[in-house]
Amino acid sequence: MGGAKRIVLLGPPGAGKGTQAARLSAELGWVHLSSGDILRAEVRSATPLGAQAEQFMRRGDLVPDGLIIEMIAARITNVEGFILDGFPRTVPQAEALEAVTALDVVLNIDLSRAEVVRRLSSRRVCADCGAIHNLANDGLADDAPCPGCGGRLMQREDDEAEVIERRFDVYAELTAPLISFYRERGVLATIDGGRAGDEVYADVLQAVGR
Numbered sequence: 001m002g003g004a005k006r007i008v009l010l011g012p013p014g015a016g017k018g019t020q021a022a023r024l025s026a027e028l029g030w031v032h033l034s035s036g037d038i039l040r041a042e043v044r045s046a047t048p049l050g051a052q053a054e055q056f057m058r059r060g061d062l063v064p065d066g067l068i069i070e071m072i073a074a075r076i077t078n079v080e081g082f083i084l085d086g087f088p089r090t091v092p093q094a095e096a097l098e099a100v101t102a103l104d105v106v107l108n109i110d111l112s113r114a115e116v117v118r119r120l121s122s123r124r125v126c127a128d129c130g131a132i133h134n135l136a137n138d139g140l141a142d143d144a145p146c147p148g149c150g151g152r153l154m155q156r157e158d159d160e161a162e163v164i165e166r167r168f169d170v171y172a173e174l175t176a177p178l179i180s181f182y183r184e185r186g187v188l189a190t191i192d193g194g195r196a197g198d199e200v201y202a203d204v205l206q207a208v209g210r
């Protein structure tokens with residue numbers, strides 16, 4: 001594929017990484033890898049990895065680096081264009097990634113703590129098509145069906161108030177240092193995530209050279 005890019009999406013939970021990555025992947029054909037989605041599927045299928053990961057995810061803590069790095073490395077080998085969403089999340093993960101592949105651009109989608117809490121508490125995910133919606137922003141009732149496919153909208157277990165706070169703390173302590181890590185490598189582009197999805201997406205396209 002000509003011009004395929006290797007992209008990392010960085011940013012706190014709720015910044016819109018998943019939404020932007022899905023759109024970019026659908027439009028440009030690059031593989032979208034969400035470490036959180038892969039882990040949730042492992043938990044649902046009750047695999048050994050899922051069984052180990054579940055306790056950390058439920059608390060809003062990170063799954064140990066040793067479990068994550070292989071899981072992602074195996075999926076990007078020989079892949080030309082990819083969008084990593086939720087990985088890397090620690091400096092050791094970023095160093096391990098660097099040993100496997102170069103990156104073209106790291107998009108840092110910036111969002112304040114207050115906005116993270118507001119968004120995640122009204123976030124819902126469609127159990128059927130996987131689309132991400134926001135009750136408040138999309139004007140949906142609590143029991144509304146998925147506007148896209150009519151499926152059932154569910155709240156993620158880790159989108160509950162105390163867990164949201166914990167996840168932001170974990171982000172600030174362990175993941176935010178990756179901003180300077182990638183700035184030093186000259187691949188960082190920061191985008192204001194506190195706007196409508198379309199506006200954010202316009203900046204995303206520009207940052208990836210489209």
Ligand code: AMP
Binds near residue numbers: 086
């Ligand atoms: P996410 O869907 O990206 O918010 O991820 C949900 C949860 O999965 C996180 O709170 C972590 O427990 C776990 N997780 C996802 N990606 C990683 C990662 N790169 N390293 C460690 N844990 C992760």
